[in-house]
Amino acid sequence: MKKILLIEDNPPDIRLFEICLEQAIGKNYALKTVELYSHALEHLEKEKFDLIFLDAFLPDSRGFGGITKIINQSKGTKLVMLSGYEDTDFQRKALEKGVNVFINKSRLSGNLLKEVIEEHL
Numbered sequence: 019m020k021k022i023l024l025i026e027d028n029p030p031d032i033r034l035f036e037i038c039l040e041q042a043i044g045k046n047y048a049l050k051t052v053e054l055y056s057h058a059l060e061h062l063e064k065e066k067f068d069l070i071f072l073d074a075f076l077p078d079s080r081g082f083g084g085i086t087k088i089i090n091q092s093k094g095t096k097l098v099m100l101s102g103y104e105d106t107d108f109q110r111k112a113l114e115k116g117v118n119v120f121i122n123k124s125r126l127s128g129n130l131l132k133e134v135i136e137e138h139l
Contacts, residue, residue: 041128
């Protein structure tokens, strides 16, 4: 069973992600959701995840500040950034910082998650 970490603080976005994830891969996964960047780091110290989805703007981390630490602590796990921010320059910078995939939340769907998961797991 694949282990997925979702770092997201907005309950409606969490629910949308859960629905899309189930559409993408059924129930063949273990999803851990945390609402704070600091809690994600705690979990990454104790657990290995197969894929990480990170909201770009969290109460305790904004933008690119935590990307490097998440990447270093997750030991090669693929990182997908989620954001409602549509600026292409922001997306490009995220990819330059080490994010593997950038998904705009307005485009999130089961089909898109399925493509990302198949490519990165």
